[in-house]
Amino acid sequence: MTEKAKEKSKKKRSISSFTILLIMLVALALITVAMSLAGVEGVEGATIANVATAPVKGFTDALPVCLFVLILGGFLGIVTETGALDAGIAALVKKLKGNELVLIPILMFIFSIGGTTYGMCEETVPFYLLLAATMVAAGFDSVVGAAVVLLGAGCGVLGSTVNPFAVGAAVDSLSGSGIAINQGTIIMLGVVLWLVTLVISIIFVMRYAKKVKANKGSTILSLQEQETMKAEFGEAQQEAVDAEANPNEKLMTGRQKWALIVFALTFVVMIVGFIPWGDFGVEIFDAGAATEEVTTQVNGDDISATWADAADAGAAEGELTFNGDVTGTVTAEEQVSEGWSAFLTGLPLGQWYFDEASTWFLIMALIIGVVGGVSESRFVKAFINGAADMMSVVLIIALARSITVLMGETGLDMWILNNAANALNGLSAIIFAPMSFLLYVVLSFLIPSSSGMATVSMPIMGPLANSLGFSPDVMIMIFSAGNGLVNLFTPTSGAIMGGLALAKVEYSTWLKFGGKLFIVLGVACIIILTAAMVLIPGAA
Numbered sequence: 001m002t003e004k005a006k007e008k009s010k011k012k013r014s015i016s017s018f019t020i021l022l023i024m025l026v027a028l029a030l031i032t033v034a035m036s037l038a039g040v041e042g043v044e045g046a047t048i049a050n051v052a053t054a055p056v057k058g059f060t061d062a063l064p065v066c067l068f069v070l071i072l073g074g075f076l077g078i079v080t081e082t083g084a085l086d087a088g089i090a091a092l093v094k095k096l097k098g099n100e101l102v103l104i105p106i107l108m109f110i111f112s113i114g115g116t117t118y119g120m121c122e123e124t125v126p127f128y129l130l131l132a133a134t135m136v137a138a139g140f141d142s143v144v145g146a147a148v149v150l151l152g153a154g155c156g157v158l159g160s161t162v163n164p165f166a167v168g169a170a171v172d173s174l175s176g177s178g179i180a181i182n183q184g185t186i187i188m189l190g191v192v193l194w195l196v197t198l199v200i201s202i203i204f205v206m207r208y209a210k211k212v213k214a215n216k217g218s219t220i221l222s223l224q225e226q227e228t229m230k231a232e233f234g235e236a237q238q239e240a241v242d243a244e245a246n247p248n249e250k251l252m253t254g255r256q257k258w259a260l261i262v263f264a265l266t267f268v269v270m271i272v273g274f275i276p277w278g279d280f281g282v283e284i285f286d287a288g289a290a291t292e293e294v295t296t297q298v299n300g301d302d303i304s305a306t307w308a309d310a311a312d313a314g315a316a317e318g319e320l321t322f323n324g325d326v327t328g329t330v331t332a333e334e335q336v337s338e339g340w341s342a343f344l345t346g347l348p349l350g351q352w353y354f355d356e357a358s359t360w361f362l363i364m365a366l367i368i369g370v371v372g373g374v375s376e377s378r379f380v381k382a383f384i385n386g387a388a389d390m391m392s393v394v395l396i397i398a399l400a401r402s403i404t405v406l407m408g409e410t411g412l413d414m415w416i417l418n419n420a421a422n423a424l425n426g427l428s429a430i431i432f433a434p435m436s437f438l439l440y441v442v443l444s445f446l447i448p449s450s451s452g453m454a455t456v457s458m459p460i461m462g463p464l465a466n467s468l469g470f471s472p473d474v475m476i477m478i479f480s481a482g483n484g485l486v487n488l489f490t491p492t493s494g495a496i497m498g499g500l501a502l503a504k505v506e507y508s509t510w511l512k513f514g515g516k517l518f519i520v521l522g523v524a525c526i527i528i529l530t531a532a533m534v535l536i537p538g539a540a
Contacts, residue, residue, distance in 0.1 A: 017507045021399045032410040042415040058402030064354035066394045070387045071358045075365040077386020082372030084259040087252045089137045090239035100138040105202045108152035115156020116194045118275045119165035121495050124153050128499035136233040139213045146503040151201040158484025159194025161187045164279045169454035170476045174462045185473040197521050204517045220513050228504045259372040266364040273352035285349040286339035294334045393501045397494030413446040421460050433533035434526045440482025448493040453483050471536045481525045
């Protein structure tokens with residue numbers, strides 16, 4: 001291709017994430033309608049109301065993370081107002097001059113630890129903006145910043161070892177089936193998948209980053225994206241250039257240094273808050289928690305209502321009725337006080353979710369404003385502008401969630417799972433493993449949530465593997481790897497679409513960048529998991 005042709009190609013504007021998600025929503029709705037008209041049992045055709053309300057229900061479903069992103073935007077707006085972020089990035093790049101590439105493997109490994117241990121995913125959203133700015137200032141492009149976060153944490157989740165939202169949820173979903181699970185096998189396989197895919201990804205990202213640094217024209221970004229990148233991250237890049245040109249110039253004021261320290265502390269505490277320490281036997285953050293025994297009077301109506309709720313959840317069958325009056329008491333342990341670390345958000349560190357994280361970032365925005373010397377009027381303006389910059393990200397997250405909502409309402413996800421499970425019955429291990437992996441790849445487009453996928457699929461796939469004489473431990477890792485691979489590029493993941501929007505990388509550009517890598521990672525997973533399924537014996 002000639003240089004002129006390349007220029008013309010890069011001038012073409014990529015299709016937006018909004019359009020991609022809307023096309024997917026309508027296409028899947030039409031598929032369910034066609035299946036329903038064809039008489040396919042278990043699938044209801046989507047109505048106009050289903051399609052029209054799906055984005056709204058998706059917004060409702062994703063409201064905590066959407067609010068978190070808005071407050072995060074305000075928080076970053078305050079940090080930017082102090083000038084500490086651009087100055088800090090310039091100081092880092094100046095210190096690493098000539099060795100910027102070393103940032104990539106170090107940061108990807110750190111993110112991967114979060115992925116394999118506690119399923120770091122939505123929590124990575126704040127880092128896309130920071131890493132994009134840092135990598136642009138270091139002479140790379142914003143794709144490198146997005147790749148460091150997404151591939152780093154994503155490879156960790158793909159090879160989950162003790163991740164409670166993936167392997168933990170899968171093991172728990174099999175607790176009532178009587179199948180014995182070997183945690184050692186899960187951890188061993190998880191480590192192999194994690195490190196193999198991470199090494200492949202690090203090499204891939206470093207080769208691309210090196211090429212971009214040597215020749216800016218080799219970036220995969222379109223001209224429109226390059227202009228957007230310069231407008232968004234150009235200031236940090238310029239500060240880095242100025243710092244290099246004036247090596248003796250003082251980069252940060254005292255206030256900016258303290259603002260940067262508080263900024264770093266904010267993210268450290270957020271990560272500590274999200275890690276489920278109780279699942280790892282760490283109780284330091286729950287110290288001081290107290291419970292008491294509470295006895296409650298109940299009657300027949302209360303018991304019948306509880307039974308009906310259990311029946312609706314599939315935990316009981318039939319109706320429960322009583323002849324005459326029935327009374328009794330129920331004794332249970334109730335929490336009367338949380339651990340010491342709950343004083344700020346109401347929940348101790350290790351039990352946080354997005355409401356607690358939003359509270360934390362709001363408080364820290366105020367503190368950074370004071371430390372950075374931001375006046376009241378500047379604070380309000382910067383916070384509002386920062387939150388406003390995040391609105392497109394919020395809408396993308398909500399729209400991505402709408403696809404999952406639609407699939408749940410029509411039953412298409414469960415239809416695929418049940419029919420595929422029946423088709424896999426009776427296959428040999430060398431065919432069963434890769435076909436199961438591909439099944440999870442398909443299903444994960446519909447259900448990107450690892451815990452949600454584990455809950456609906458493992459009660460079917462775990463017993464199926466066990467009945468065929470295969471290892472249910474390997475089946476759990478097939479689920480983890482298949483779901484983890486798809487969550488490196490699925491448009492139905494709000495974290496991916498929102499993160500890419502923050503890094504100013506179009507979804508189509510991300511696919512173009514990582515397409516070959518995703519195939520290589522998939523093949524590596526299939527080889528490892530198939531070998532494990534053949535070599536590791538099933539439960540006795």
